[in-house]
Amino acid sequence: MTFRLIPSIEHLRQMASVRALEARFGHEAVVDALRQEAASVRDRIARGDVPEDVAAAIAASVPARLEAATAPSLRRVINATGVIVHTNLGRAPLPAAAIARVAALASGYTNLEYDVERGARGRRDVHAERLICRLTGAEAAAVVNNNAAATLLSLAALGAGREVIISRGELIEIGGGFRVPDVMAQSGAVLREVGTTNRTRAADYAAAISDRTALILRVHPSNFRIEGFTERPPLEELVAVGHRFGIPVMEDLGSGLLAAPAGIDALRDEPVAAASLDAGVDVVMFSGDKLLGGPQAGIIAGGAAPLSKIRRHPLMRALRVDKMTYAALEATLASYVAGRAADEVPVARMIAMSVDAIGERAARLVAALPAALDPRVVDGTSTIGGGSAPGSALPTRLIAIRRAGLAPDALAEALRAGDLPVIARILDDRVVLDLRTVEPSDDHRVLDGLLALAAR
Numbered sequence: 001m002t003f004r005l006i007p008s009i010e011h012l013r014q015m016a017s018v019r020a021l022e023a024r025f026g027h028e029a030v031v032d033a034l035r036q037e038a039a040s041v042r043d044r045i046a047r048g049d050v051p052e053d054v055a056a057a058i059a060a061s062v063p064a065r066l067e068a069a070t071a072p073s074l075r076r077v078i079n080a081t082g083v084i085v086h087t088n089l090g091r092a093p094l095p096a097a098a099i100a101r102v103a104a105l106a107s108g109y110t111n112l113e114y115d116v117e118r119g120a121r122g123r124r125d126v127h128a129e130r131l132i133c134r135l136t137g138a139e140a141a142a143v144v145n146n147n148a149a150a151t152l153l154s155l156a157a158l159g160a161g162r163e164v165i166i167s168r169g170e171l172i173e174i175g176g177g178f179r180v181p182d183v184m185a186q187s188g189a190v191l192r193e194v195g196t197t198n199r200t201r202a203a204d205y206a207a208a209i210s211d212r213t214a215l216i217l218r219v220h221p222s223n224f225r226i227e228g229f230t231e232r233p234p235l236e237e238l239v240a241v242g243h244r245f246g247i248p249v250m251e252d253l254g255s256g257l258l259a260a261p262a263g264i265d266a267l268r269d270e271p272v273a274a275a276s277l278d279a280g281v282d283v284v285m286f287s288g289d290k291l292l293g294g295p296q297a298g299i300i301a302g303g304a305a306p307l308s309k310i311r312r313h314p315l316m317r318a319l320r321v322d323k324m325t326y327a328a329l330e331a332t333l334a335s336y337v338a339g340r341a342a343d344e345v346p347v348a349r350m351i352a353m354s355v356d357a358i359g360e361r362a363a364r365l366v367a368a369l370p371a372a373l374d375p376r377v378v379d380g381t382s383t384i385g386g387g388s389a390p391g392s393a394l395p396t397r398l399i400a401i402r403r404a405g406l407a408p409d410a411l412a413e414a415l416r417a418g419d420l421p422v423i424a425r426i427l428d429d430r431v432v433l434d435l436r437t438v439e440p441s442d443d444h445r446v447l448d449g450l451l452a453l454a455a456r
Contacts, residue, residue: 006042007055009034017059025066033065034058077421078442078449082382082396082434084350089423091289091296093346093439094328098294101331102324112323125311127326131333132301135258136273136284140307142300143288143329144319150285150298151180151252152187155215157313158248158283158306160188162214167200168193169232170219180219180252189214202233202241209245216242218281220254220271239280248282248306256286256299258336264351266384266392267291273301282306288325291384293347294332295325350436351384351394359397361435365447366399370454373401380427382436398432401450414453422449 012018012034022030037058041051051057079089094102115122125142132141144150155164164184171193173179184191192213194204205216218238235251242249257270270291276284283306288297298319300310310316321329335344342348362377369375380398403411408426415422415431422445424433438446 005045005050005054006038007058009038012038012055012058015055015059018062021062021066025070029066029069030062033062033069037061037065075421077416077423078446079437080422080424080433080435080446082380082398082425082436083385084347084382084437085290085385086437087385092293094295095293095332095335095345097335097344098328098331101327105327106324110323112326124320124326125316128330128333131330131337132299135333135336136301137277138273138284138301138307139304140302142307142311142316143321143326144298144300144316145321145325146289146296147252147254147256147285147287147298148183149319150300152183153298153313153315153319154250154283154285154300154306154310155184155187155189155217156315157310158250159184159214162190163192163208163210163212164189164215164217165192165194165205165208165213166217166219167195167204167232169195169197169200169230170217170221172219172221184217198229199231200233201231202237205233205238206241206245209241209247213245213247216247216249218249218251220252235276235279235281242282243280249280250283250302251276251281251285253284253286255290256288256292258292258341261342261348261352266394267351277302283310288329288332291347292332293341293345295328297321297325297329346439350382353436355395355397358435361440361443362397362399365435365443365450368447369401369450372454373403373450375399375401375450378432380432380434382434394436396434396436398427398434400427400430400432402430403453411453414456415449418449418452420445420449422446 009031013022013031018030018034040061041054041058044051077089079086085091111122113122113124128143129141132138144153166180171180181191192208194200194208216238218235239249251271253271253273253276255270257267257272258274260267260270260272273284273286281302283300283302285298285300286292288294288299300307332345335341342352359377366375366377378398378400380396382394382396384392384394401411402408408429408431411431412424412426415424422433424431426432433446435443
């Protein structure tokens, strides 16, 4: 008798509200949701919980189920952690010009692999090359989907089946289990370690060179720093060793700093692509979405001869990027060429943001918050993140909150539960928010999230 209370799926489909859902979500999705909701109501009835109108109860629950089933998993969040290049939160936010360029080119056809002048097939690997070469001084350049791919491809094209010499102190692992030795093994290159963990000299590289040597590889330490009794040969000495024996030198720069900004001590040890190439390095690789502040990409720049080999390697097709990546990258690079990156590229702007400017914004928000959150502005530090400038600490001002009866973890979780999640961190038993990594245009959204938290 219980089961006769459940209307048929076809009967439910005739309801006006369900027909509207089919127009929006499609027939199959709606039928599947109706079956699931019918089963749920059947279980309620079996427990003695009989809805007054069974059909209406089923139909009322279907929209939420459909929304949940079709909602995109990738969402926008507000990064209030103070970690500028936050890998877990998508690294660099794109400049406005890059977003506009992507929108302009994504909606139609492009000359991605078409030579408009000749009216014939063209090459996609020429896009962004002119701008990269202008900014780095390279003879040629290519773009792949990230810096790990750039390293893999370059090693495969220039070192497969032969030895690549690298210091033991540079056999690093970065986030996500990316290990330089593993990448070298996958490329087909043979790892040849020299020196010790803390001290490697130019003579160690020279002593390891043989007729099996293909490359000398230098790797930026990325997300760690060795201090104390250490030694690493200057780049010029390493290049001199390579030139003396006719061995190319390749450098994985990691972060992608195109120019060292004045007055930012946290970046004083970060390598600059143009400086490495000027010192005589044959090939450099770096990220597009770290300090460069553009889309995820791996940029390879250097001499025309090695870049020609890299471009011809079969992996190039597997690792190539699409039109939207090129669009965003070229727009970002154009800001550097025009000398406007400090104002237009969010990562550069966040790094250069003054403590006073952050403090003023924080004070305005704190003044608008209720006493229930015990809000205050406190001193703190931001960090660059993303494996760039290890140990970097940028002075900042933090919004610190707490609420009686609610642990900091629960408070931070509640901030993340909003329609637009606000990602904060915990410091000294308080939830703290760093506006350095929040666009000023989003300050009111942070305030909305905090006010909603206070109203709970």
